[in-house]
Amino acid sequence: MSIGLLLHPSSPPQIPPPTTTSTGPPSFSSTAGNHHRHILSLSETCTTISHLKQLHAYTLRTTLPDETATLFLYGRFLHLSSSSSFSDVSYTFRIFNSIQQENHTPFMWNTLIRACAHDVSRKEEAFLLYRKMLERGKSSPDKHTFPFLLKACAYIFKLSEGKQIHCQILKHGLGKDVYVNNSLIHLYASCGCLDLAKKVFDEMPERSLVSWNSMIDALVRAGEFDSALEMFRETQESFEPDGYTMQSVLSACAGLGSLSLGAWAHAFLLRKRGFEVDVLIKNSLIEMYCKCGSLRMAEQVFQTMRKRDLASWNAIILGLATHGRAEEAMACFERMVENVKPNSVTFVALLIACNHRGLVEKGRLYFDVMVRDYGIEPALEHYGCIVDLVARAGYVSEAIDMVMNMKMKPDAVIWRSLLDACCKNGASVELSEQIATHIIEDNQSSNGSSGAYVLLSRVYASANRWNDVGIVRKLMTEHGIRKEPGCSSIEINGVTHEFFAGDTSHPQTKQIYKQLRLIEEKLSSIGYSPDQSQAPLVDSSREKECSLRLHSERLAIAFGLLNLPPQTPIRVFKNLRVCNDCHEVTKLISKMFDTEIIVRDRVRFHHFKDGSCSCSDYW
C-alpha cells in the first residue's frame, strides 16, 4: 500500500513508500529499519491530524525492527498529536492507552502531561497523570516533567499543589535545573507569592534570561515597579533584553505613570536591534503611553501599526475612555468592528468611556448591544461600570434593580457606587444602612470598606443622627480603618509630586493656593460653579471656604501651572476615578491657560502597598 496515496493531496511529502516485510516482496528496500526511518521522516512532514492518523494506521500494519524503535515512534506520534498545530488531546490519550502500561516511557508521560497543561479544560488531569506516573513506578519524573506540571499549576493558581510539586522537585534532585526553577518563579508569581519567587531566584545556581524575565514579571505583577526596573538594569549586566523583558519594563513604566521612563524605554526599543518590535510590544507601548497620560504618543503608535489585533484596539479605546474622550472612543469602536470582533474587554472600555463622561443613554445602549449583538455575558466589571454610571446620574432604583438581577455576587465596588448614589440622592437611611452592611461584611479584614463607613456617617449626619455618626467613627477606629484620601500626582523633571485633598504639606503650598484662587476667580468669571458634591469628605468650614482647592488633582494642576514652562502639557494622575466634573473643569482650565491638561486615573498607586488605595476599583 502506498502511503503517498493515503495522504491528503495537499500534503507536501511524496516519499516513495517502503514495503513491509510481512506484505510481500520488497520493492526497493527490505529492512524493518528502513521502515522505521521512513515513517520517522514522514512524521516530520505531517501537517494535519489526518496525516498523522494515516501514518499511525500504516505503522500498525508495518513490522518495525524492535520494541525500542516502536516505542520511539509512538512517542513521536504522541508528541505530534498534542502539539499546538494539531492539538487533539483525546487522540493523544487514545495512542497512550493503546500502548501497554509497562512500555510507557518517561517521554510519553511527559508528553501527556504537557498536552494537559496546554489544554484549558485538562489542567487538573496533569496532576492526576503525574500521580499515576509515580504509582505505576516504572517511570521517574525528570527535568522535563516539572515545567509542564508547574505550568498547569500556575494556570489554575494552586499554591498548595505547587508547593507539593516543589518538594517533589527537590526529592528528585532537580532543584538546580534552570527550566524547573524558572517555572517555579512563574508559579509563585502567579499565586501572588513574591517572596517565594524571589527565594527561588536568589537560590538558583544558574540563571538564564528567562529567569530574569520571570523575576521582573513577578515584581511588576506585585506592583513593585521600581524594583522591576532596578532588576532590568541588573539583567543587562549578563543578558541582552528580549521582547519579554521589554514588555515587563513597559508595564513597570506604566505602573509608575512615569512618562519620562516610558519614553526612555520606547527609545531603548527603537535603538535596540536583534528582536522584532511586534504587535504585543506595540500594544504595551500604547498602554504605557495611555497610562502615563500621553494619549498623543499612544495614538501615534496605534496609527503607525501595520498589523493591529484585538488588544491594540482595546488599548486605544480604553486610553481614550480614561482620558474622558468618550466620543473618540466610540468612533474608534465603530472603526474597530469593521476589522476585529470586539470582546468583553472592549465593552468594559466603552462603558468606562460613558462612565467618565456621564453618558447614561450611551452606556445603557452599549450594555444592551454587548449582550444582544455580540452574545457577551456581562461580567462583574461591566456591572461595575453601568451601575456606577446609572447611579451617579441619579437613577438609584434602576441601579438597585440592576444589582438585584446580577447573576453573580456584587462586589464592594458596586455596593459603594450604590451607597454613594443613595447619599447624594437622599435615599432612606435604612437602605443606605443595608448597603453599607454588605460592604463592611465583605471587607472585614481589609481597608476596602473605608468609603462605606465614611458615606454611612454622612447619611447619619444628614439625618441628624449624631449618635450613629459617633458609633460609625468608633467602629472605624476599632477596626483600624483609615479614610482613603483623594491623592493626585504630577511628574516634573522626573520627580513625582504628590498631593492629597486639602494638602498643605508641599513647600510651595502658598503659591499653589494663590494659583488656585486665581483659577477659581477665572472660573467664577465665566459662571462656572464647581460641583460641591464631588468634594472629598473634609471638615465643613474648609469646604465652604473653597471647594476647588480641596481636590487633590486641582492642587496638582495648580502646581503644574506654576512649575512648567507655558504650553507644556500637564499630566496629573488620580488614585480615584476621574469624574465628569473633573474632566469638565480641566477642559476649562486648559482653555484659560492655553495649555493641555490631562487628568487621568491610575488603577493603583505603587506606594500604597498596604492596600490603603482603591486597588479593587476598576478605574
Added chain:
DNA sequence: GTAGGGTTAG
C-alpha cells in the same frame, strides 16, 4: 535519539 521555562487589557 525525541521535548522543556517566561505575556493579553478592566
